[in-house]
Amino acid sequence: MLKWLSRVLSTRLVREPELAELAEWEASNTLGARWGLDQITEEYLLQSSQILVAEDASSLLGYAVVRSFPDGVELFNILVPKHARRRGVGTALMQAIHERVEGQAVWLEVRAGNESAQRFYEGLGYEQIGVRSRYYRDGEDAVLMSREPAMD
């Protein structure tokens, strides 16, 4: 499938009326964080968090949530709805994050079974730095990954 041209795919901070659409994507998603509208709204209202969306001329195509800490930035969530995957949307979101947090380390947790996301992060320069055993409520392990600022 063709990748979107970079000139038609852009990223920006989300606007409050758009949060419900992000929650709808989450409701039909089986991988990832599976956030509800409450959690997305909570994150939106938090000063230390940023929610970025990717869009083309007609619609939103994905979103990512990062939270700042004194020693770097944690990627809390990223989701591209199924119909928009493998076209560079996730990469565009991550590149936008890397630009915004330039000079800082970024880390994240991903389900051990979510191998597609792990391949995605590896392609962006993330390395596995550890495993948290039975981290998720359902007993699945979390893989910890990070990207050092020198990658910029």
Ligand SMILES: CC(C)(COP(=O)(O)OP(=O)(O)OC[C@H]1O[C@@H](n2cnc3c(N)ncnc32)[C@H](O)[C@@H]1OP(=O)(O)O)[C@@H](O)C(=O)NCCC(=O)NCCS
């Ligand atoms: C992970 C996710 C955000 C990737 O978004 P995307 O827009 O499809 O990613 P991109 O098109 O930018 O992919 C870039 C590269 O990542 C790798 N990649 C992405 N999806 C992959 C998959 N399913 N299997 C293997 N590699 C994959 C590939 O190398 C891909 O490049 P290619 O398409 O040229 O082969 C998306 O699959 C998603 O929303 N998944 C469900 C939610 C989730 O798991 N979030 C992560 C929680 S930690």
